[in-house]
Amino acid sequence: xxxxxxxxxxxxxxxxxxxxxSNTSFDVHxxxxxxxxxxxxxxKSTLLRCINLLVEPTEGDVIFKGEKVNQSKSKQVKHIRRExxxxxxxxxxxxxxxxxxxxxxxxxxxxxxxxxxxxxxxKKDIKEAEAILERVGLKQQKYKRADELSGGQMQRVGISxxxxxxxRLILADEPIASLDPASSKNIMDHIYNICQEDQLxxxxxxxxxxxxxxxxxxxxxxxxxxxxxxxxPSQLSDKVIDEIYDTKKPPLVNAQ
Amino acid sequence: xxxxxGKEKQNIYPLVSSDKEDIAKPKGDRFLxxxxxxxxxxxxxSLYQLNIDYTNLWxxxxxxxxxxxxxxxxxxxxxxYVIPAAIESLQVAxxxxxxxxxxxxxxxxxxxxxxxxxxxxxxxxxxxxxxxxVIPTIVWALIFxxxxxxxxxxxxxxxxxxxxxxxxKVFAQSVEEMDGGKIEALKAAGANWFQxxxxxxxxxxxxxxLSWTILRLEIDIGESTILGLVGAGGIGWELTRxxxxxxxxxxxxxxxxxxxxxxxxxxxSNRLKLKV
Amino acid sequence: xxxxxxxxxxKRLQTIVILVFVCxxxxxxxxxxxxxxxxxxxxxxxxxxxxxLDLLPPDVSASNSLLDAILExxxxxxxxxxxxxxxxxxxxxxxxxxxxxxxxxxxxVRAFTSIIRNIPGLIWALILxxxxxxxxxxxxxxxxxxxxxxxxxxxxxTLEEIDTGKIEALHATGSNYFQILAQGVFPxxxxxxxxxxxxxxxxNIRASTIIGMVGxxxxxxxxxxGIKLFQYKEVSMAIILVLILILSTEFLTSKIRERII
Numbered sequence: 001x002x003x004x005x006x007x008x009x010x011x012x013x014x015x016x017x018x019x020x021x022s023n024t025s026f027d028v029h030x031x032x033x034x035x036x037x038x039x040x041x042x043x044k045s046t047l048l049r050c051i052n053l054l055v056e057p058t059e060g061d062v063i064f065k066g067e068k069v070n071q072s073k074s075k076q077v078k079h080i081r082r083e084x085x086x087x088x089x090x091x092x093x094x095x096x097x098x099x100x101x102x103x104x105x106x107x108x109x110x111x112x113x114x115x116x117x118x119x120x121x122x123k124k125d126i127k128e129a130e131a132i133l134e135r136v137g138l139k140q141q142k143y144k145r146a147d148e149l150s151g152g153q154m155q156r157v158g159i160s161x162x163x164x165x166x167x168r169l170i171l172a173d174e175p176i177a178s179l180d181p182a183s184s185k186n187i188m189d190h191i192y193n194i195c196q197e198d199q200l201x202x203x204x205x206x207x208x209x210x211x212x213x214x215x216x217x218x219x220x221x222x223x224x225x226x227x228x229x230x231x232x233p234s235q236l237s238d239k240v241i242d243e244i245y246d247t248k249k250p251p252l253v254n255a256q
Numbered sequence: 257x258x259x260x261x262g263k264e265k266q267n268i269y270p271l272v273s274s275d276k277e278d279i280a281k282p283k284g285d286r287f288l289x290x291x292x293x294x295x296x297x298x299x300x301x302s303l304y305q306l307n308i309d310y311t312n313l314w315x316x317x318x319x320x321x322x323x324x325x326x327x328x329x330x331x332x333x334x335x336x337y338v339i340p341a342a343i344e345s346l347q348v349a350x351x352x353x354x355x356x357x358x359x360x361x362x363x364x365x366x367x368x369x370x371x372x373x374x375x376x377x378x379x380x381x382x383x384x385x386x387x388x389x390v391i392p393t394i395v396w397a398l399i400f401x402x403x404x405x406x407x408x409x410x411x412x413x414x415x416x417x418x419x420x421x422x423x424x425k426v427f428a429q430s431v432e433e434m435d436g437g438k439i440e441a442l443k444a445a446g447a448n449w450f451q452x453x454x455x456x457x458x459x460x461x462x463x464x465x466l467s468w469t470i471l472r473l474e475i476d477i478g479e480s481t482i483l484g485l486v487g488a489g490g491i492g493w494e495l496t497r498x499x500x501x502x503x504x505x506x507x508x509x510x511x512x513x514x515x516x517x518x519x520x521x522x523x524x525s526n527r528l529k530l531k532v
Numbered sequence: 533x534x535x536x537x538x539x540x541x542x543k544r545l546q547t548i549v550i551l552v553f554v555c556x557x558x559x560x561x562x563x564x565x566x567x568x569x570x571x572x573x574x575x576x577x578x579x580x581x582x583x584x585l586d587l588l589p590p591d592v593s594a595s596n597s598l599l600d601a602i603l604e605x606x607x608x609x610x611x612x613x614x615x616x617x618x619x620x621x622x623x624x625x626x627x628x629x630x631x632x633x634x635x636x637x638x639x640x641v642r643a644f645t646s647i648i649r650n651i652p653g654l655i656w657a658l659i660l661x662x663x664x665x666x667x668x669x670x671x672x673x674x675x676x677x678x679x680x681x682x683x684x685x686x687x688x689x690t691l692e693e694i695d696t697g698k699i700e701a702l703h704a705t706g707s708n709y710f711q712i713l714a715q716g717v718f719p720x721x722x723x724x725x726x727x728x729x730x731x732x733x734x735x736n737i738r739a740s741t742i743i744g745m746v747g748x749x750x751x752x753x754x755x756x757x758g759i760k761l762f763q764y765k766e767v768s769m770a771i772i773l774v775l776i777l778i779l780s781t782e783f784l785t786s787k788i789r790e791r792i793i
Binding site: 287288291295298299301302303305306307308309312313316317319320322323343344346347348350351354386387390391392394395398399400402403404407408409411412413478479481482485486489492495496499502504507511514515518519522 | 554558560562565566571579582586603608652654655658659664669672746755756764771775778791
């Protein structure tokens with residue numbers, strides 16, 4: 001099967017000299033549920049943001065559905081972004097707007113400038129947004145202000161916003177890092193089940209290994225901006241986990 | 257808590273649930289709507305009442321830009337009068353602010369509700385502070401000019417009085433916002449009123465008082481430049497004189513001096529704020 | 533131990549230097565302005581004479597004609613705030629580093645509003661009188677200028693404090709510049725916009741009472757006229773009206789602010 005996303009020799013060096021990603025390559029096939037693990041600062045967030053060009057890669061290519069994302073014009077970039085839904089650690093909802101309005105923000109990429117700016121969406125979009133909210137169990141809350149919700153509910157709105165884009169690919173950047181254990185499980189269940197039902201591909205950043213093992217169909221381990229493990233969860237040995245999370249030890253593999 | 261979690265779990269994909277029922281769309285914020293409508297009405301009414309002569313507005317605008325053109329180049333020739341006047345404005349502001357700070361330091365501690373010795377006394381001081389603060393500096397200047405004559409003195413007094421009103425209010429507020437436990441601890445240790453203020457209150461609110469003082473000095477330097485317009489000395493008088501004699505080139509020079517004064521004070525106080 | 537003592541010593545030295553500097557400035561100012569306590573104390577008699585004999589009691593019968601003047605002051609302040617806030621809204625989006633379309637535009641707008649802001653409103657009024665003549669036009673225009681200067685700066689600062697994560701989230705949905713401004717930035721900016729505009733209304737009401745003194749109309753003009761004609765009891769009545777207007781605006785705006793935010 002043709003991969004939905006190809007990452008080729010991706011490198012990102014920030015202006016202050018920090019190397020966040022160095023020469024990273026991997027392919028993602030449709031239907032995969034990829035979990036990226038690694039300690040903070042390993043380059044997980046940068047990797048995700050390079051995929052939808054929220055961060056401009058320094059070198060290398062991101063190829064989404066056969067198109068080079070990083071060489072597209074700004075209008076094309078917006079079209080590509082529409083097909084990639086993103087879920088954030090801090091939910092990033094607009095506090096003072098209603099839940100429904102926040103979900104409809106997922107449709108802005110499909111709406112013209114003036115209507116989108118004024119917050120006028122067509123009936124079909126509103127129906128769809130309501131259906132998505134019903135799916136995540138928030139239909140009753142649709143007219144509430146986003147800042148009236150609990151953390152778990154806010155993240156469900158965040159997921160709904162991503163779904164409203166009708167995406168091919170979901171990127172989730174530490175979606176449960178700001179939540180309590182019960183809501184975390186709930187959110188991971190939602191993301192996983194929705195991806196299964198809608199046959200979406202997902203790349204999820206996590207730093208809890210146990211959660212990763214539970215949901216992932218494939219795990220990528222990162223350290224210092226490089227991929228040091230890429231395989232099925234069953235292949236992830238304790239030794240590898242130690243290596244991913246222990247930044248002080250010199251890498252044993254390269255010691256020869 | 258556990259019940260709630262149970263409920264959330266069930267709600268992941270509700271097959272048949274009360275969730276099917278649609279809820280009514282709320283009407284939105286009534287209060288905000290009323291305020292906006294009142295605001296628009298008041299705006300239209302005000303504009304109507306002001307009865308602005310729009311032909312004059314048009315003609316005047318053309319004249320204004322012509323005048324701006326005539327102002328160039330600025331005429332620096334009278335610098336030997338303008339610069340001392342600017343310095344005088346600066347001195348008026350500094351002296352007025354210092355007087356206000358010194359007096360308000362005493363009165364603010366008496367006016368703060370949490371450490372005052374007498375509540376009635378505190379209210380009275382606050383009442384006077386409001387009166388001093390609400391009457392604009394330039395009106396104070398007019399009153400003092402009538403009483404003590406023209407010159408920098410009425411300017412100093414006007415700035416001192418108006419600043420005093422504001423400083424008492426904000427100093428007392430800073431003291432009132434202070435954590436009551438600290439005062440209690442000193443009281444428990446047997447400290448008297450002066451000791452509590454010197455050892456407990458002043459160290460706690462010092463930075464707040466300092467930043468208010470800097471802000472006030474900044475405002476006062478702005479105000480001292482305009483006091484001359486009514487005859488209370490300083491650079492404002494030079495500007496009035498230049499405008500009255502249609503000496504626009506000098507007027508531009510004086511305006512530039514005023515701009516530089518206020519602008520550099522803003523820059524310096526921004527720096528100081530970062531340090532505090 | 534020695535190091536700690538050294539630090540304390542330099543700290544103490546710093547405090548002394550600053551104190552001496554402030555005292556020096558004060559003395560220099562006192563000399564420069566010919567300030568003498570003798571004059572102030574001998575003036576107290578004159579001032580209290582003036583206040584209690586000439587100013588008080590206020591002439592209530594003058595309140596009718598003064599009412600028109602104070603309303604004019606209110607109208608000027610309000611119109612100045614609304615128009616100023618509208619213009620400042622546009623300018624602040626150009627002046628904030630988070631929303632500006634181009635850094636050069638940002639610098640130009642910031643410089644322009646800095647010039648407007650750092651020249652006092654009364655001086656703007658003085659300059660405007662020369663081209664528009666005495667009247668409310670001058671008062672309103674200089675209040676608009678003052679509002680633009682103040683509000684553009686505080687609006688831009690508010691815009692720069694906005695949570696960039698939320699803006700990133702909208703970028704990720706494929707929204708364009710204007711959609712992000714309207715749907716992501718503006719809702720976050722709204723409470724600050726309302727609060728600062730209301731505060732600006734307070735500032736404008738204060739300013740419009742004095743702008744009249746150089747020919748901007750309103751109650752300031754009445755105060756100035758009263759003093760020139762030695763009608764001091766009318767002046768004190770005008771001052772009382774100013775007090776009422778300022779205090780009631782402060783009261784009203786604080787109530788509205790509480791409800792909206």
